Each structure stands twice: as C-alpha cells, then as structure tokens.
Amino acid sequence: MLLVQAFMDLLVIIERDSLPGVFDEDMKSKVSITVFQACLRTALAQEANGSWNNSVEETSYAILILSEARRLCLFEGMQQHLAAAVDSGVSFLSSPAGRSAPPDYIWIAKVGNTATFLTEAYLLAALKASTYPPAATSDVGRKVGINLSAAKVDMHCNLLRRTALFSGLPDWQVRSSVVEATLFEPLLRARRLEIFPRPDAQLDKDKYFDIIPLIWTSCNNRSLTFASTSFIYEMMVISFLNYQADEFIEAVAGPYFAGNLDRLGEVVNSLFASSPHVRINDSDEVYAPLSRFVSYILDNPSVVNASPWDRGDLKRELHKFLLGQVAQTEDNARFDRQLQMNTFHAGRTRFFDWVRGLAADHTGCPYIFAFVQCSLSSSLSKGAECFPTPAQKYFAYVTSRHIATIGRMDNDFGSVLRDATEGNLNSVNFPEFGVKEMARVHNSSNLKRSADGELVVNTRKQQLLNLAKYERSCRDDALIRLEKEAEVGTTGNPALQRIEKRKMAIWHMFCSTTELYGQIQSMRDISSRLLGPQTRLNGNGTRNEIMVDST
Numbered sequence: 001m002l003l004v005q006a007f008m009d010l011l012v013i014i015e016r017d018s019l020p021g022v023f024d025e026d027m028k029s030k031v032s033i034t035v036f037q038a039c040l041r042t043a044l045a046q047e048a049n050g051s052w053n054n055s056v057e058e059t060s061y062a063i064l065i066l067s068e069a070r071r072l073c074l075f076e077g078m079q080q081h082l083a084a085a086v087d088s089g090v091s092f093l094s095s096p097a098g099r100s101a102p103p104d105y106i107w108i109a110k111v112g113n114t115a116t117f118l119t120e121a122y123l124l125a126a127l128k129a130s131t132y133p134p135a136a137t138s139d140v141g142r143k144v145g146i147n148l149s150a151a152k153v154d155m156h157c158n159l160l161r162r163t164a165l166f167s168g169l170p171d172w173q174v175r176s177s178v179v180e181a182t183l184f185e186p187l188l189r190a191r192r193l194e195i196f197p198r199p200d201a202q203l204d205k206d207k208y209f210d211i212i213p214l215i216w217t218s219c220n221n222r223s224l225t226f227a228s229t230s231f232i233y234e235m236m237v238i239s240f241l242n243y244q245a246d247e248f249i250e251a252v253a254g255p256y257f258a259g260n261l262d263r264l265g266e267v268v269n270s271l272f273a274s275s276p277h278v279r280i281n282d283s284d285e286v287y288a289p290l291s292r293f294v295s296y297i298l299d300n301p302s303v304v305n306a307s308p309w310d311r312g313d314l315k316r317e318l319h320k321f322l323l324g325q326v327a328q329t330e331d332n333a334r335f336d337r338q339l340q341m342n343t344f345h346a347g348r349t350r351f352f353d354w355v356r357g358l359a360a361d362h363t364g365c366p367y368i369f370a371f372v373q374c375s376l377s378s379s380l381s382k383g384a385e386c387f388p389t390p391a392q393k394y395f396a397y398v399t400s401r402h403i404a405t406i407g408r409m410d411n412d413f414g415s416v417l418r419d420a421t422e423g424n425l426n427s428v429n430f431p432e433f434g435v436k437e438m439a440r441v442h443n444s445s446n447l448k449r450s451a452d453g454e455l456v457v458n459t460r461k462q463q464l465l466n467l468a469k470y471e472r473s474c475r476d477d478a479l480i481r482l483e484k485e486a487e488v489g490t491t492g493n494p495a496l497q498r499i500e501k502r503k504m505a506i507w508h509m510f511c512s513t514t515e516l517y518g519q520i521q522s523m524r525d526i527s528s529r530l531l532g533p534q535t536r537l538n539g540n541g542t543r544n545e546i547m548v549d550s551t
Contacts, residue, residue: 166516180213187233225509302375321361350430359408363411369396402478411518
C-alpha cells in the first residue's frame with residue numbers, strides 16, 4: 001500500500017517534469033510495471049466474501065490500493081471491476097464477519113504484534129477513500145511515455161480468449177494481463193539486437209515480440225503464482241533469444257556454411273570446449289553472435305550461483321540445442337533435395353526418434369527448462385540442487401522431454417504451410433503419416449485451393465494433434481510424480497515444504513506457458529518467415545546467392 005501511494009505520487013511528479021533528467025525510459029517502464037503489478041495482484045487476491053485474507057486491516061490496505069489504481073490510466077478499461085471490488089471490500093468491513101474479525105498480528109518486531117489504533121485508522125481511511133467518486137478520466141501515467149494501443153490491446157485480448165486456457169477467464173483479468181505485457185515491451189525491444197544481429201531484409205517482422213511478454217504475464221497472473229518480476233523478465237529475454245538463435249542459424253549461419261555444415265558443427269563445439277580450437281578468421285560473423293548467446297546463458301547470475309549439477313545440465317542442453325539447430329539445417333537441406341525429386345525418404349531415423357530427440361532439442365525447451373532449474377537452485381534452494389534426489393531428477397528430465405516433444409508437435413501443427421513453402425522438414429512429412437510422395441509447394445495458396453491437398457494435410461495434422469494429446473498426458477503424469485517426490489523429501493520439515501511448494505508452483509506456471517505457446521501457435525504461426533536473398537558458403541569456400549520464396 002505504501003509503495004503504491006509513493007509511486008503514484010512519483011508518477012505525478014515525473015509528469016510535471018519536476019525531476020528533469022532523473023528517470024530514463026527504462027526506469028519509467030519499471031516504475032509503471034511495479035505500480036501496475038502491485039495494484040493488479042491486490043485485485044486478483046480478493047476473496048469471494050469481499051475481504052483480503054478475512055482481515056479488517058488487510059482489507060483496508062487493499063481498498064486504499066485499489067482507490068489509487070482507479071487514478072491510473074493503465075486501469076482505464078477495468079474501472080467497473082475496480083469499483084465493484086472496492087464496494088465488495090467495504091461490504092465486508094461493514095458485515096458481522098468484518099466487525100467480529102479477530103485482531104491481526106501482522107506488524108512484525110521480534111514477534112507478531114497487533115496495533116488496534118492502526119487498524120481503526122486504516123479502516124476509517126479506507127471507508128473515506130471508497131466514498132470518493134471515480135474521476136471521469138484516469139489521468140495519472142498518461143504523460144510518462146506509456147503508449148497503449150486500444151486496437152492492439154483488444155486484438156491480444158481476443159487472441160487469449162480463443163485459447164482453451166483463457167476462454168473462461170473474466171474479461172478484466174484477460175485485459176489486465178495484456179496491459180501488463182505491453183509495459184514490458186519497451187524494455188525487451190531495447191535489447192532486441194543485444195546478442196544477435198537480425199537481417200531484417202531476410203526475415204519478416206518478429207511477431208513473437210508482441211506475444212512473448214503476453215504469455216508470461218497472463219500465465220503468471222492466471223495461476224496466481226506471482227513469480228518475481230525479475231524472473232518473469234529474464235524468461236521473456238530467454239524466450240526471444242531462443243527465437244533469434246533459431247532465426248540466426250536458419251537465415252545466417254546455415255546459408256553461410258551451406259555445403260559444409262560439418263564446419264558449423266565445429267564452430268558450435270568450440271563454444272563449449274575448455275580450449276576453443278576453431279579458426280575465428282573464417283567464421284567470425286557466425287562465431288561472435290553465437291559466442292555472445294552462449295555466454296549470456298551460461299554466465300547469467302542465476303546460473304553462476306546455481307549448483308554445479310544444475311549448471312552442468314544447462315551446459316549440456318544448450319550444447320544439444322545448438323547442435324540440434326545444425327542437424328535440423330542439414331535435414332532441411334536433405335529434405336529440400338528429396339522434394340526436388342518429388343519424393344521423401346525418412347532415411348536414418350523414425351518419426352518417434354526424431355520428435356523425441358533431435359526435433360525436441362531443436363525447440364530449445366530442454367535448455368530453457370534447465371535454465372529455470374538453475375534459477376530456482378540459486379534463489380529458492382540457495383545454491384543447492386533444484387532436484388536433489390535421483391527420482392526427482394529423473395521425473396524432471398522426463399517432464400522436460402515431454403514438454404519439448406509437445407513444443408515440436410505444436411509448432412509443426414501451426415507451421416505446415418510455412419514449412420512447405422520454405423522446404424523445411426515437418427512432422428507430417430514422415431512416412432508414418434502416410435506420406436509416400438510430396439511435391440514441393442512453392443505457393444501455399446495452391447494447397448489451399450486444392451480440396452484433395454487440403455484434406456490430406458488436415459488428416460495428417462489431426463494425427464499429429466492426437467499424438468500431442470498423448471504427450472500431454474505423459475507430461476502431466478510426470479509432473480504429478482515429480483511433485484509427489486518433492487513432498488516425500490520434505491516430510492517433517494515445514495520450512496522445506498514451503499520452498500518445495502513454491503518451486504512446484506513455478507514449475508506448473510512454466511508448463512502453462514509452454515501450453516499457451518502451443519495453443520497460440522495452433523491458431524497463429526508467430527515464427528518469422530525467410531525473405532529475400534541469402535548468402536551460402538559452398539563446400540569449396542566460395543559464396544553464391546540464393547533466393548527464398550517469400551510467400
């Protein structure tokens with residue numbers, strides 16, 4: 001409550017330009033996020049009887065917070081709910097339950113204390129604040145540089161409502177998560193080219209920049225996990241870097257080493273060697289961005305302070321991710337050559353092996369899972385292993401592998417036409433799906449106009465969807481077993497039980513983000529398409545220009 005009151009006053013001071021040059025755009029964004037979250041999380045925590053924790057004092061604080069929120073322009077589309085929440089809180093304070101509520105021991109010295117005069121003072125303040133009529137417009141924050149596009153907010157609200165996870169959520173909760181996500185966008189875009197150069201002439205708009213913050217804020221709020229903002233922000237950064245690494249290999253590194261992809265594999269291996277042996281002079285434009293990426297992940301403070309086991313897990317999974325990207329590039333090239341012969345041969349692997357192995361590594365889910373392990377090890381576990389027992393480690397790995405497999409299937413389900421256009425290997429191209437011959441599709445509209453072609457594709461997509469459903473049941477079972485193992489290991493230790501319960505809440509929230517990615521991807525392909533000319537390095541070291549269909 002004190003933070004909200006202080007930050008609202010601060011926003012007013014900033015708008016009056018009373019502190020010129022003190023707050024840059026990044027700091028203004030952080031102030032806006034902080035005050036918005038404090039108000040929103042208060043609103044989300046209200047009990048059905050209108051109280052907060054059935055406490056007179058806490059309910060009084062909450063009413064004062066929401067009264068401040070009604071002044072903030074970010075809550076403009078949620079004024080009706082805020083008014084109803086305040087009225088409901090006042091009703092609790094006036095009810096027999098409120099009047100007979102026991103004193104609150106929430107002031108902490110050496111022991112919990114109660115202060116009746118403080119409770120009465122804040123009760124009167126809350127009742128007085130609730131009687132103020134809401135302003136015709138919510139003005140605070142308008143001049144701080146917070147730009148909310150009503151059309152964009154409505155579009156993202158509609159997108160979330162179409163997903164299974166958010167279809168039943170109240171509109172005000174959906175909208176609030178969309179607004180919170182928008183507040184993170186300036187911070188993320190300021191770091192857009194920090195690691196990877198983005199060849200915009202060769203790639204279309206990075207649509208995922210709008211979706212990534214939305215996924216993390218909405219899942220965090222929906223589950224009431226309220227993971228720390230620093231953690232949520234870091235996961236947003238890791239998420240867009242994962243997309244950019246995929247783009248970089250596909251649009252820059254792969255074409256650069258076309259005809260000599262073994263050399264690209266050597267570059268990747270050198271990034272993880274104790275004594276790098278790669279010759280930098282002939283690959284620096286590829287080596288340098290990949291080196292920055294690996295350093296950003298492995299040297300992150302959340303990783304450096306984690307247990308050696310968790311750090312080792314992350315290093316292995318990150319290595320497998322980049323090698324998987326190289327192998328996927330090789331598979332795409334081989335698949336492209338086969339398509340030119342109007343045939344596809346699975347060759348060296350079965351679909352099961354591919355989708356559980358290489359293709360799962362290629363999604364990045366396993367190394368991101370391992371990054372979260374490190375984050376929880378360094379924070380909640382104070383440097384101890386995130387999963388201390390053999391059973392926990394096993395079920396965690398199983399969970400990670402199923403999440404990655406689901407991610408591959410969901411991505412392929414939503415990108416069948418794009419992959420066909422670009423000549424990329426997709427799950428539905430494997431012989432297990434009944435594909436004996438498949439001519440290359442240069443224009444996805446050709447496939448749409450063909451009733452027979454559309455029927456074939458939809459049948460294969462449905463088969464893929466059924467397999468993804470099975471993988472979800474496996475993931476859920478593994479997560480349940482992981483949670484039970486955590487409970488067994490903390491029996492008789494309340495402090496450890498609280499830590500493990502918090503860990504599992506974050507893991508469940510993490511799984512919901514991967515689920516939401518899949519649900520959005522099935523409706524709207526958010527990956528970037530290749531555009532324009534690219535440079536490939538032939539096996540003899542010479543370069544040639546190639547064109548990629550931009551349909």
